[in-house]
Amino acid sequence: MLNEEVQDSMKELLKEYDVKKLNMGDILKGTVIDVNDKEASVNINYAFDGLISKEEISLDGKDPREVLSKDDEIDVYVISPNDGEGYVELSLVRALQIKEKEDIEEFYKNQKNITVKIKEETKGGVIAYYGNIRIFIPGSLAGRQRVELNTLVGKELEIRITELDLRNNKIVGSRRVIEEEEYNKNKKIIWESLKEGEKKTGIVKKLVKFGAFVDIGGVEGLIHISDLSWERVNKPEDVVKEGDNVEVFIGNVDRKNQKLSLILKDVTKEPWTIHSNDIKEGEIFEGKVARLTNFGAFVELFDGIEGLVHITEITNENIAKASDVLELGQKVKVKVLNYNKEDKRISLSIKDAIESSKEYLNYIDSDEDEAGTSLGDLLKGFKFE
Template identity: 80%
Template structure:
């Protein structure tokens, strides 16, 4: 036994190396690689051995991780594995270096590139080399995203918590996206010109309209600006995810509020149809709204006029719904037309009187036999 110990001592002296201790970091050269392990020359009495599990966190085939003659840093797990080899770890050697890098990146608040490995409760697990990093779901992105779609992807993130003692490394992708958004926001706001066309994507529908992203900036299309026609709810016109072409409306840089318009400003009904409306004209329209003071009649898409309750009939009525119904077609006479204020005053009873006069004229002229019912087809009085 003494001779064996002496032999070992002499052998170590011949190699002129110090005794190894667990935790030492050594430089070595790959001697051989197979599908289960890697043998390494570490300039010691015995060669080192790295198991597949100690080569990479995802347990790749060793031949995908290192090649023969590669020079690598290794971590001593055990100076003697009982079979004449030094048990080594490539993962731990790299982790030490990677942890040193992470400390510097955290201190300098620099971005790092990580690979998403799996989804877990509350977020995703990523790796910076061989160091495990947790990214909470709320910090994955500034937008809603399915966490499962990130698996296998590489992302730039920023470390928010670093505690190696408790194996806690937390990172955020959202911080980077917020920084990029805020950086570009001023440029985008300064580029906005009222009336200019922009391509966008509908992000969210609300009761009063739709929010649209026009390239890093969201604006609101009020329900009244979705269409020239009357819109009861936004989903009648657009859906979330729709690609739309919008016009820039009001731009409030101070309060960062942007209004958008979906309806084509070049097809504004009052401009398109103003020449078709003249005081005294008899036109056909559709009842679109009934109120206590009268009824609104749509003459053209996007153009409505008011028939005051006193202009519906000579008979006394308490409310417009006593004689009119929604979507009922009626003939009306234009009493007043103000294009600038976009107001039209209409009369149903005068349209009736005018048609009565015309009927008398026809009867007296050629006894054509046209009835009042034919002329006022569509009226409904009770």
Template identity: 80%
Template structure:
């Protein structure tokens, strides 16, 4: 009877516990039985319970009660099958480290992203941790944009592992790889939806001698200097500055070469449209000299509308170049010789305007000498 009871007890013990021999380095499943400020005891479904010291619960010396709670199911690493006091010596840190390294290896092989905690800024980059695994993020890979690395300290950051050598504890991550991928996805969608003539908003990113580059939400386009304003522009910075928010029209779109032209000047205020009825051949108007060339001078009649005074139409005197008799910004009277609205070209004459003025003055002088005034000549005419 006694032998039968003993045999049943042993059988029950064998069923309840895994009595196989434990070896150092094994990873077991366990349930937390008790926690104090110094350690935690764990049921590992073995003849003896396991014990995790404070040092093996967390790397930063946290109170064990802040790390685990009674009833928690955790993975543990076997440090020693017998600590000499009837317990199995276990480690939570080492179990997590093995699992974390497996996670990192899997993320690297499958190009998946992981979340790390940024802990420190060092020369050349940032130090982050995935659990207890140290990850280095070079400064050039911290973002697609230029940023202050210190702004990332203490933050959780999604990164992609770009280099991995666990044997030598070399783990390199990149945030930029993720941002570049997202940028390229957004860029494709933006290029697909661009329509010529549409109005959109953007930010001036860079000024160059020939214009300004503007980001319209993931795609950069160029505003050529001639499309910054209807007026003549000498330097892009006379109109816009880096960082300015601007409203632009979409000009030409080349999706194959990913080239985009933008227009800042308002197409509805195109000078030739606004002033089309204000100029007629034969009119004498005042303008401003805006450009001097070897073959003549360009005179601005309205903002954005210029005409050419050929060298032969400046004066009857023999001159070699326009600057012999004209200066920039000089106000001059000109006669409209011809208008080509299709090509937006106007031919002007200064000498004809001057001669007309002289003829008018001579006419008045002669009238006065004859005792006949201009008023006398106009008597009898009705004006409506």
């Protein structure tokens, strides 16, 4: 009898205020009047206030006071226009879910980024939430590079929705697509900014037989083995290792094909530039045998500068190959026969250096001369019968 009287009173009050009738499922704007550990009361600009139970405030059982505060303005969902006790039964959770689904649909349609919170690691990926909406992020889409999934739990992550099926509650998100876009954008900017001869800091990423690949901040370039050092290099690992921080010079930039050559050796210390005036035809140098070939031997005069001793200029004797009388690393005296500074070519002779030494011997005693040079010094390292 009492409930009937309350309902009759409510009907009369509604008639008196001529208020629009509420329907289940309506979304209303409201202001929190009061909140305690069990529920929250809300002013919805209606003849009667609304009431939200703890279960309809949060799905994870939080204390309502952790979610709502007095005077908060919120959207609420009408569960029942009349709970039988003079209140409108409302839900914050359901209103949020509707709004969140609308957001998700808009984000997916317009391919906008959204921020989610990672709740847990699961088989093949992680579970994230946008409010109360569950989103699955596969491990392969958690980042552009491999990510330890357990390190993401509890963190917020900006993602893009890549699959959406609300009817079957299937929503898939990707962090990787965002990072790929950022990487490509930065990569384009870097390619446009590259200037030949400019110095950059990079990290050695990979070693191959013909050189080393170095990342200079989003773009990888190749240091050819010949550009690792001014000295001859047999294999890249003799100079650098993967993970090394290096300073390199920009070589050739092919923006069209996105190919970049880098130089590790200091271009400001190019040996031919430094020693070009130190080499003169007719002078005798002490060098080191750097390479042996069928047609002669290459002798290094300075680091990075080699000259050719043709097989006919090694000795007056008939030899089949340079290795018959010379060894790699052997120190020998050589005479400069021809020096082409522009083409960086030097012709050398060992036998002429020996002849010059013999001629020199005719003018000096066997003791060291005033300059301190002896015949033994001139013939240092040379093999002869």
